[in-house]
Amino acid sequence: MMTRLATSLDRSSWIMFALPWLFWPAMAMAHVGQGNVAGGFLAGVAHPVLGPDHVVAMVAVGIWGAQLGAPAIWVLPVTFPIVMAFGGVLGGLGVPIPGIEIGIAVSAIVLGGMIAFARRPPLWVAAVVVGVFAIFHGHAHGAELPESANAISYSVGFVAATGSLHALGILIGAANRWSAGAKVLRAGGGVIAACGIYFLTGHLVAV
Amino acid sequence: MPAARAGVAVCLLLAAGGAYAHSAARGAGDFYAGALHALTALEHVLPFVALGILAGQQGRKGQPVLLAFCLALAAGATVAIWTPPLPYVGLLNIFSGILFGALVAAAWSLPMVFCFGIAALFGLTHGFANGAGMIAQTRPYLFIPGVALAGLAVTAYALILTDYLLRRKAGWIHIAVRVAGSWIAAIGILVLATSGAAILRG
Numbered sequence: 001m002m003t004r005l006a007t008s009l010d011r012s013s014w015i016m017f018a019l020p021w022l023f024w025p026a027m028a029m030a031h032v033g034q035g036n037v038a039g040g041f042l043a044g045v046a047h048p049v050l051g052p053d054h055v056v057a058m059v060a061v062g063i064w065g066a067q068l069g070a071p072a073i074w075v076l077p078v079t080f081p082i083v084m085a086f087g088g089v090l091g092g093l094g095v096p097i098p099g100i101e102i103g104i105a106v107s108a109i110v111l112g113g114m115i116a117f118a119r120r121p122p123l124w125v126a127a128v129v130v131g132v133f134a135i136f137h138g139h140a141h142g143a144e145l146p147e148s149a150n151a152i153s154y155s156v157g158f159v160a161a162t163g164s165l166h167a168l169g170i171l172i173g174a175a176n177r178w179s180a181g182a183k184v185l186r187a188g189g190g191v192i193a194a195c196g197i198y199f200l201t202g203h204l205v206a207v
Numbered sequence: 208m209p210a211a212r213a214g215v216a217v218c219l220l221l222a223a224g225g226a227y228a229h230s231a232a233r234g235a236g237d238f239y240a241g242a243l244h245a246l247t248a249l250e251h252v253l254p255f256v257a258l259g260i261l262a263g264q265q266g267r268k269g270q271p272v273l274l275a276f277c278l279a280l281a282a283g284a285t286v287a288i289w290t291p292p293l294p295y296v297g298l299l300n301i302f303s304g305i306l307f308g309a310l311v312a313a314a315w316s317l318p319m320v321f322c323f324g325i326a327a328l329f330g331l332t333h334g335f336a337n338g339a340g341m342i343a344q345t346r347p348y349l350f351i352p353g354v355a356l357a358g359l360a361v362t363a364y365a366l367i368l369t370d371y372l373l374r375r376k377a378g379w380i381h382i383a384v385r386v387a388g389s390w391i392a393a394i395g396i397l398v399l400a401t402s403g404a405a406i407l408r409g
Contacts, residue, residue, distance in 0.1 A: 074382045078312050081386075081393035089400035142400065152249040155397035159390050 040150035044157025047141050048165065053104050053199045054137055055165060060111035060192045061130055062169015063185060067115060067176050072126055077166055081159055083131050087138025088158075100140050101203050107133035108196030115189025118182070137162075237346045241284075241353025244340045246361070250300055250398070251333055255358055257307030257391045258326060259365025260384060263373065264311065268319060273362045276326040281355040283334025288347055292339045296332050298402060303329035305395035311388020314381075333358065 048054050065076040090097065097103075110129060113119075121129075141158060172188075175181030245251045258276060262269035306325065310317065337354040341347060372380050 074378075074385075077382065077386045078389045081389045082309070082312070082396065085393035085396035085400075088397045092397070092400040142397065151398050151401040152253075152394070155394040155401075156249065156253075158397065159393045163386065163390055 037150045037153045040153035041157040044154040044159075045161040047158060048137075048161045051140075052195070053101070053108060054140070056192055056195045056199075057104060057108040057111060057133055057137070058162060058165040059169040059172065060108060060115060060189070061133065062166040062171075063173040063188065063192075064111055064115050064126070064130075064169075065166075066170050066173020067118060067185065068120055068126060072123060073170065075123065075127065076130065077163065077170070079127070080130065080134050080166065081163060083134040084138035084162060085159075087135035088142030089138075090135070091139035091142025094143070097136070097139050100136055102200065103136040104133065104140065105196050105199035105203060107136065108199060109193050110196075112189045112191070112193030112196055116186050116193060117189075118186055235349065237349035238353040240345065241337065241350035242357040243353075244337050244350075245280075245333070245354050245357040250297065250304070251337070251358075252361060253391050253394060254300060254304035254307055254329065254333065255361040256365045257304055257311055257388060258329075259362035260311045260369045260388060261307050261317075262322070262326075262362065263366040263369025264314060264384070265317060265319075265322060269322065270366065272319075272322045272326045273359060273366060275323050276330040276362060277355045277359040279327045279330025280334035280337070280358045281351050283331035283336075284338030284341075284351040284354050285334075285347070286331070287335045287338025287341070290335075293335070296336050296339075298399065299332045300329070300336055301395050301399045301402065303332065305392050305399065308388045308390070308392030308395060312385050312392060314385050314388075330358070 048058070061076065061080065065073045107129070111133070114121075114129070173185065176185055245255075259273065262272045265272070303325075306329075334351075334354060338347075338351065341350050369384060372384055375381075
């Protein structure tokens with residue numbers, strides 16, 4: 001009885017999982033005609049999430065914040081979106097910042113290194129490191145804002161996705177409480193720095 | 208502004224008529240048109256939410272700020288009956304979202320005069336932008352209360368939720384409220400930049 005119940009539950013949960021995906025294209029299509037609000041939101045969410053260099057650096061910001069503890073852990077999520085938006089303004093207005101993609105790869109290396117060596121610099125140093133990355137990150141996305149998308153829903157999606165990636169990093173960083181977790185985090189920092197080096201070589205070869 | 212004040216008084220008098228029309232299930236459509244005009248645009252809803260959170264952060268004395276905002280919305284929409292659409296009011300509305308959001312992120316205890324001042328000022332601009340959506344066939348005495356009550360409802364829900372959250376002991380919940388303001392400010396800055404870029408490009 002129990003196994004039957006379990007399998008039926010399992011099947012229904014699969015169906016429930018599959019249903020939204022079935023309707024997804026239809027939903028998206030239905031809204032695009034109406035001022036592209038949903039399309040703008042999806043584009044805004046997709047933009048930060050689909051760039052692996054951004055994802056890695058953003059999760060790293062969250063993990064490092066958790067490793068640093070108070071007050072960094074609450075200064076970070078409150079100030080990062082506003083600094084990032086400032087970078088987005090520069091990008092949207094077409095103010096050039098040279099070497100954006102290289103800067104993002106370097107910030108992944110620096111943030112990963114900070115986590116791997118468990119560095120705890122003064123708050124203002126951490127703020128500058130994270131702030132530079134925030135401006136690069138915002139600039140890269142602000143410069144690529146699609147003309148057709150609804151600007152507000154795009155920004156909502158963009159900011160929400162960025163904030164959620166931070167939150168993910170902070171949640172992962174909660175493992176810092178346990179000594180084994182702290183070791184795993186530091187190893188993860190090494191992986192993040194390695195990803196940064198990979199992105200960097202990709203850009204250097206491309207240039 | 209005696210004219211605006213008289214307008215508000217007239218609207219409040221006629222709002223009873225609006226309710227009567229609703230109960231007769233006839234002609235109340237313009238009330239909902241006004242409410243939906245405000246509720247279906249993120250450029251209004253996001254600043255409304257931020258103002259509600261800001262008022263909630265100020266504690267019990269923040270509640271009358273929302274009434275002032277509601278009256279200012281009605282006054283602004285009333286002014287729009289006689290005034291041609293003004294350019295850049297939309298940008299002011301986006302700016303209000305940045306200001307309210309940044310103040311929520313800062314989590315300061317603000318002087319009440321300042322709170323009433325920004326609520327009244329940006330209530331006028333949001334009300335004006337909504338009032339400009341009326342066409343010749345729209346009945347203002349239904350549309351304007353719709354706008355004002357939609358603004359009151361959104362800000363009041365945000366205030367109630369904020370009040371509930373700030374009573375929790377966990378420190379991260381207080382940070383989460385500030386983060387919400389930071390997000391709204393960031394969204395406003397990005398939108399203002401893109402609108403500004405569009406204006407610069409012509």
